[in-house]
Amino acid sequence: MDLYKQxxxxxxxxxxxxxxxxxxxxxxxxxxxxxxxDEIDKLVALLKFLxxxxxxxxxxxxxxxxxxxxxxxxxxxIQCRMQNVECRMDKIVADAGCVTVELARQSIKAGLTGxxxxxxxxxxxxxxxxxxxxxxxxxxxxxxEKVEVYRSGEVIELTNHQCHFGYRESVFKHxxxxxxxxxxxxxxxxxxxxEAGGMKKALELIQYRNKTQPQGWASTGCIFKNVELLGExxxxxxxxxxxxxxxxxxxxxxFLHVGKISAGWLVEQVGMKGAKVGQAEVSPxxxxxxxxxxxxxxxxxxxxxxxxxxxxxxxxxxxxxxEIQII
Ligand code: EPU
Numbered sequence: 213m214d215l216y217k218q219x220x221x222x223x224x225x226x227x228x229x230x231x232x233x234x235x236x237x238x239x240x241x242x243x244x245x246x247x248x249x250d251e252i253d254k255l256v257a258l259l260k261f262l263x264x265x266x267x268x269x270x271x272x273x274x275x276x277x278x279x280x281x282x283x284x285x286x287x288x289x290i291q292c293r294m295q296n297v298e299c300r301m302d303k304i305v306a307d308a309g310c311v312t313v314e315l316a317r318q319s320i321k322a323g324l325t326g327x328x329x330x331x332x333x334x335x336x337x338x339x340x341x342x343x344x345x346x347x348x349x350x351x352x353x354x355x356x357e358k359v360e361v362y363r364s365g366e367v368i369e370l371t372n373h374q375c376h377f378g379y380r381e382s383v384f385k386h387x388x389x390x391x392x393x394x395x396x397x398x399x400x401x402x403x404x405x406x407e408a409g410g411m412k413k414a415l416e417l418i419q420y421r422n423k424t425q426p427q428g429w430a431s432t433g434c435i436f437k438n439v440e441l442l443g444e445x446x447x448x449x450x451x452x453x454x455x456x457x458x459x460x461x462x463x464x465x466x467f468l469h470v471g472k473i474s475a476g477w478l479v480e481q482v483g484m485k486g487a488k489v490g491q492a493e494v495s496p497x498x499x500x501x502x503x504x505x506x507x508x509x510x511x512x513x514x515x516x517x518x519x520x521x522x523x524x525x526x527x528x529x530x531x532x533x534x535e536i537q538i539i
Contacts, residue, residue, distance in 0.1 A: 219288065238430040273339030341375070362390040379438075426501050435501065489519070492508040
């Protein structure tokens with residue numbers, strides 16, 4: 213049986229599917245095979261089949277926080293559309309393909325608190341766990357109890373601790389494991405006004421994002437990680453903030469307080485907001501976003517990213533690190 217037919221037993225298959233159709237950046241060449249899977253059991257069977265035959269694959273969540281090359285992907289792209297959700301007391305058990313924003317809304321409706329910030333996170337919950345996504349001070353690591361994953365032919369459970377979460381980091385960025393299902397541990401809202409309070413928090417977050425981040429253009433979230441002022445073990449980072457910046461500037465004080473320098477602010481300092489390569493532009497609104505003005509290529513974006521990194525390094529000696537996944 214040919215691969216197309218074999219894949220058809222696990223989900224809907226398309227050939228030479230342009231990935232630009234499936235990324236929030238609207239950029240990316242074709243995938244040889246593109247399969248949409250809507251049940252965890254089918255996904256596990258598919259992964260076992262692909263691993264068994266040594267066929268390369270790539271897991272696509274919501275298509276945010278990633279840049280797919282113009283050459284596309286040689287192999288099988290798996291779009292995760294498993295979306296079952298169960299609320300169990302103060303826990304939510306969600307399939308990896310659930311839309312994070314929807315899940316955050318559901319958590320508020322179920323009278324739970326702790327995940328309101330999820331309304332500001334594009335993509336799927338599986339993708340959010342992988343990147344330890346966050347907004348407004350919240351991070352996935354604060355709400356994940358455990359994760360069910362497929363790893364080397366087996367389905368296993370990892371505790372929060374075993375996910376090795378760090379700032380926009382997790383074990384999933386470094387080892388091949390596919391996230392299947394996520395259990396979030398939240399808190400019951402104490403009083404009846406809780407739901408309204410949760411909605412208010414969520415609304416404030418959306419308003420903040422609308423005000424500070426580009427709207428209406430295709431983009432892929434923040435391109436770079438913010439720059440941590442202390443290393444993983446508390447040692448001072450290579451960034452010596454005080455040497456470079458005005459310590460009395462309220463923004464600098466804010467960065468010292470949170471322990472990270474906003475990468476967007478650094479991009480602004482080197483005058484690169486509004487810089488363009490082809491149809492890719494550094495957002496004039498927020499320096500850590502690149503927007504697709506229409507028909508931008510991955511090469512345009514990569515060139516712009518390199519220019520930004522060069523400028524920031526030349527001026528401050530800081531090596532910006534990409535937060536997005538580059539395929
Ligand atoms: N700032 C500037 N110029 C800019 C961008 C930011 O001066 O071009 C200043 C802002 O005025 C503010 C400070 O820098 O004083 C921080 O900016 P902001 O609140 O926008 O937050 P951020 O650190 O740039 C982070 C996350 C975002 C998240 C927002 C809001 C990272 C890399 N970014 O951005 O997450 O939405 O906080 O919570 O951690 C993402 O991860 O993809 C992402 C967009």
